[in-house]
Amino acid sequence: MKTDKILLDHGSGGRMSHQLLIDTILPLFDNPILSRLNDGATVDIQGKRLAFSTDTFTVDPIFFPGGNIGDLAVNGTVNDLAMCAATPLYLSVGLLIEEGFPTEDLEKILKSMKAAADKAGVQIVTGDTKVVPKGAADKIFINTSGIGLIPFPLDIGSDKAQVGDKIIVSGTIGDHGIAVLTQREGMDFDSSVKSDTVALNHIVKKILLRTRDIRVFRDPTRGGLGTALNEIAEKSGIGIRIYEDKIPVKGEVAGICELLGFDPLYIANEGKLLVFVKASCAEMVLEGIKTDVFGKDACIIGEVVSDHPGKVLMETRIGGTRIVDMLTGEQLPRIC
């Protein structure tokens, strides 16, 4: 459904964003690289296979427990590249700053960008800064783009999941979304939940050292795990079955979700990896992820099935089943 105005839901990462892409963006720019709609594009240049990706960051508040818009922007693009099985190499940074923004805050953000780049092993090699009049932007927006080298050919992507594959998630879900939410004006939570923002390229490397039988790497950011799984089910034309009791969720995150009527399956993550892997390699990959400090809560959460293609079903804790749909719009807190 086309609307005559862009609504916030078009940026939520769920079905509305997907629809905007399909209705408005793809028809204009369609090409075989773009239409794969993976986290980043893969291109072949003179015998080398490169991954190329871009992401724009806006977050309220810009400083939150566990990070800020700066490390978020670096890790976000590093992760998009890592999801293409690339070794991230170089980033660009575009800053869009509102007039009157405190220099001290900018320095803080830049320092954490530098630290995040160092940790991920990438260099920021080009950039641009624009300042707009007060009110024309909200504090600061950051765009990062990046390129990485794909060391060996791998046939991976959201359309490559196969019946029998095991599905692994690298840790607890929903931490980032809840950490940010609890800092918003009006939220009176005494919460210790921190954003999980982190670069995932080291975990990806550990996995690829163990096996190349990977079908999909995804970082379930906006729209959460539920939306990412739906996209994979749709694009690969397979069914997905997951188990509620296997999905790692911090008690506090689950509690806050319960209070607001949110489903952790749709809350954003910024440092979690979703892997679809050939069943016989699943345990080995799980072990590999667990050797990383950011992967110690990793779990096999389900598998790819031939039933119900295009749909994600979850076996609930009490033994029932239910559908897990794509997020349809920003989750809104309920009234009571």
Added chain:
Amino acid sequence: MSVKYAEEYRDPEISRKLAEQIRRISRRNVRLMEVCGTHTVSIFRSGIRSLLPDTVSLLSGPGCPVCVTAQQEIDAFISLSRIENVIVATFGDLLRVPGTASSLERERAEGRDIRMVYSAFDALDIAKKHPDREVVFLGVGFETTAPTIAASVLSARDMNLENYSVFSAHKQVPPALFALMETAGVQVQGFILPGHVSVIIGTKAYISFFEKHRIPCVIAGFESGDILRALFMLISRIESDKPQLENGYPRAVTFDGNEKAIKIMYEVFEPADAVWRGLGIIAESGLEIREAFARFDSKRKFGIRACESDVQPEGCACGQILTGIKTPPECSLYKKICTPMNPVGPCMVSTEGTCAAYYRYYE
């Protein structure tokens, strides 16, 4: 506020056993209704439906505050947002509800100052920060939220805040139960009564309803174990022909309820006739701001007429769905024209609406 997850009440083993017991004792075909949107969502999310025998049908009643708000009131919210100098503060799930021609979300995209808040006190803070603007809080909800909103009015009075007002579209649950039983076509053999509402109003608030209709009623909590236990209690009562009003949520609900909250609620509000979407006008089922607090009443302040009729979008079966006469798949718009992305009726908008829950969780 520190948050702890109520894990012990969702022990899967207990739930599995309860489901097994239900399957064992259930003989008669029964239609049971939950009268709370949070129950509806919890039932779908936990997969309870897939565990029940064919003899048991679950219906979702008029328990989602957004869903029962009349379209005319949604239109009034929208016209308030268009008044120069007004800031509309609202709970999130009202944003997408379609009025006749627009929604608050669309109005916000047009540049109206509409802010999502988590409590009436956030709206009060906005009023304090912007003494030159009029802040209108959209008071939608049941007895659960009404006391807090009443408290915000008392605070505004104590602070002499002249630019804060509440548009009260509150509703009370017990009068709706009476109305439901008197609606033609409604067939319900037992009620799961709301947990949060009952924390405030207590078990005693349902006595007159139970005595009139002699239908099994159980107040339930929100964990899967709570709901399955309530279902088990209801089915046992139906099978043995011994209807009872029972409190299945004693860890939170008392006989008298929260008397302090009730007192604050009725200090600011008085019962008044109200229009419910799907049920029409129900006598004394709403809560209007008392004369003594007239200056905090958006309706008086901005001269908004009381809502008089229940108009529904063409083809939308929300009314029959809210009374359990139809299920969402029986509505001709469901999934075809009406989806969470393009909702026609409010039951598709709110996360706790029956149609949205069916759309998300039901195959």
